[in-house]
Amino acid sequence: MSDALPYHPSPKKPDVVLPAGACDAHCHIFGPAAEFPFAPERNYTPVDAPKAKLFALHCLLGIERAVIVQASCHGTDNTAMIDAIAAAAGRYRGIAMVKQDVTDAELAALHEGGVRGVRFNFVTHLGQDADLDAVRTVIGKVKPLGWHAVIHFEADRLEKLAPILKELPITMVIDHMGRVDASLGVDQPAFRMLVDLMEDERFWVKVCGSERVSRAGPPFHDAVPFARMLVDLFPDRVLWGTDWPHPNIKKHMPDDGALVDLLALIAPEEDKLRRLLVDNPTRLYWPEERT
Numbered sequence: 001m002s003d004a005l006p007y008h009p010s011p012k013k014p015d016v017v018l019p020a021g022a023c024d025a026h027c028h029i030f031g032p033a034a035e036f037p038f039a040p041e042r043n044y045t046p047v048d049a050p051k052a053k054l055f056a057l058h059c060l061l062g063i064e065r066a067v068i069v070q071a072s073c074h075g076t077d078n079t080a081m082i083d084a085i086a087a088a089a090g091r092y093r094g095i096a097m098v099k100q101d102v103t104d105a106e107l108a109a110l111h112e113g114g115v116r117g118v119r120f121n122f123v124t125h126l127g128q129d130a131d132l133d134a135v136r137t138v139i140g141k142v143k144p145l146g147w148h149a150v151i152h153f154e155a156d157r158l159e160k161l162a163p164i165l166k167e168l169p170i171t172m173v174i175d176h177m178g179r180v181d182a183s184l185g186v187d188q189p190a191f192r193m194l195v196d197l198m199e200d201e202r203f204w205v206k207v208c209g210s211e212r213v214s215r216a217g218p219p220f221h222d223a224v225p226f227a228r229m230l231v232d233l234f235p236d237r238v239l240w241g242t243d244w245p246h247p248n249i250k251k252h253m254p255d256d257g258a259l260v261d262l263l264a265l266i267a268p269e270e271d272k273l274r275r276l277l278v279d280n281p282t283r284l285y286w287p288e289e290r291t
């Protein structure tokens with residue numbers, strides 16, 4: 001049985017009032033296992049975190065749109081995510097995990113189901129790193145669909161990954177601020193490498209995961225300088241998400257309402273908050289709505 005904590009049972013209503021159209025650009029669906037079994041090859045077994053709970057959370061937080069990221073506990077079976085997107089009447093999009101031999105017909109069905117990108121994990125506790133040949137093959141298949149790649153890695157992987165990522169001919173979104181260690185400060189090599197990477201306009205970064213970056217624990221204020229710097233330096237290529245239901249968090253399970261309140265420190269300016277939560281996710285996930 002996993003020693004990971006379940007998601008917060010009663011998050012607070014945030015003090016921060018989010019702008020109309022605010023998007024949670026990183027969240028997951030887990031099961032329910034009775035309807036959507038977890039993958040046999042998974043590296044963790046979470047509690048059920050069904051779409052109804054996600055929808056209720058978004059209503060409490062003032063979130064109107066979302067991007068559901070395929071959780072590795074479901075492997076490349078994206079059906080639970082697709083089911084949740086279908087129930088959200090166009091307000092949700094998805095990021096899938098697919099195999100190297102995924103067919104064009106399967107990708108077309110995922111696109112029809114609301115998927116707009118693929119994810120590749122380079123995180124030890126999530127299992128085998130994404131195979132780089134498979135990454136290149138999949139990117140060649142999904143680029144014609146206008147999709148992007150979400151790249152999830154531990155900070156100590158970036159030195160080796162950066163030159164590989166720079167060769168990939170696609171927009172890439174880096175998860176959770178590169179999972180840097182807040183205790184090492186913004187001058188740490190991994191964060192400097194991340195900022196350097198972001199100078200290339202193919203790269204975007206999610207300024208969420210404060211609970212994963214923090215070493216001080218709630219309210220995770222030690223993660224704010226990293227997020228704030230990325231918002232200030234790259235205001236048009238940042239995204240934010242709750243990361244609900246927070247897979248593999250072993251202590252300090254965040255209150256999602258308190259994570260929203262962190263945005264008052266991460267993006268205090270109304271214009272930057274709107275770009276972070278509305279304009280940027282719209283440009284990437286609902287490009288057909290761009291004026």
Ligand SMILES: O=C(O)/C=C(\C=C(/O)C(=O)O)C(=O)O
Pocket residue numbers: 028070071072073123126152175243246247248
């Ligand atoms: O939710 C996250 O992005 C982080 C984690 C898990 C996953 O992304 C996943 O299972 O797909 C993690 O650190 O365990």
